[in-house]
Amino acid sequence: MKRIAIFVDVQNIYYTTRQAYGRQFNYRKLWQQISSEGNIISATAYATHRGDDNQHKFQDALKHIGFTVKLKPYIQRSDGSAKGDWDVGITIDVMEAAKNVDSVVLLSGDGDFDLLLEKIIKDYGVSAEVYGVPALTANSLINSASIFHPIEEDLLL
Secondary structure, eight states: OOEEEEEEEHHHHHHHHHHHHSSOBOHHHHHHHHHTTSEEEEEEEEEEEOOOHHHHHHHHHHHHHTOEEEEEEOEEOTTSOEEOOOHHHHHHHHHHHTTTOSEEEEEOOOGGGHHHHHHHHHHHOOEEEEEEOGGGSOHHHHHHSSEEEEOOGGGBO
């Protein structure tokens, strides 16, 4: 049975599905879809921590589905910009997991991950699947993936 590791860039998925469809992503449906393809060895959702109740409920729901939730503090800079970037953390975790699975599934539209996918495919021989909103996913990420799964109506709440 195929061994699968899932990595979710929560902020990216939240904002892209909201922008493209005005709706939220259905993590439970995703879990059902992926688990039908193999054994989910690990599933990690990377989010920023703002401390509000809705966010806690969402994080609890992810944990209930089977995700490990990793949080980073949301930082509001003095110039008004904000930071809560998990790119390096996701990259490190993907590199580690790719040694022990057959397939890495990344939920993000961020083109910064294209080199990561190319590297794990080349070095570990894994399949690198990407789920992203088609109009808001970098072409470089789509092209570097073994398989691109467009996030469309069937994966939304």
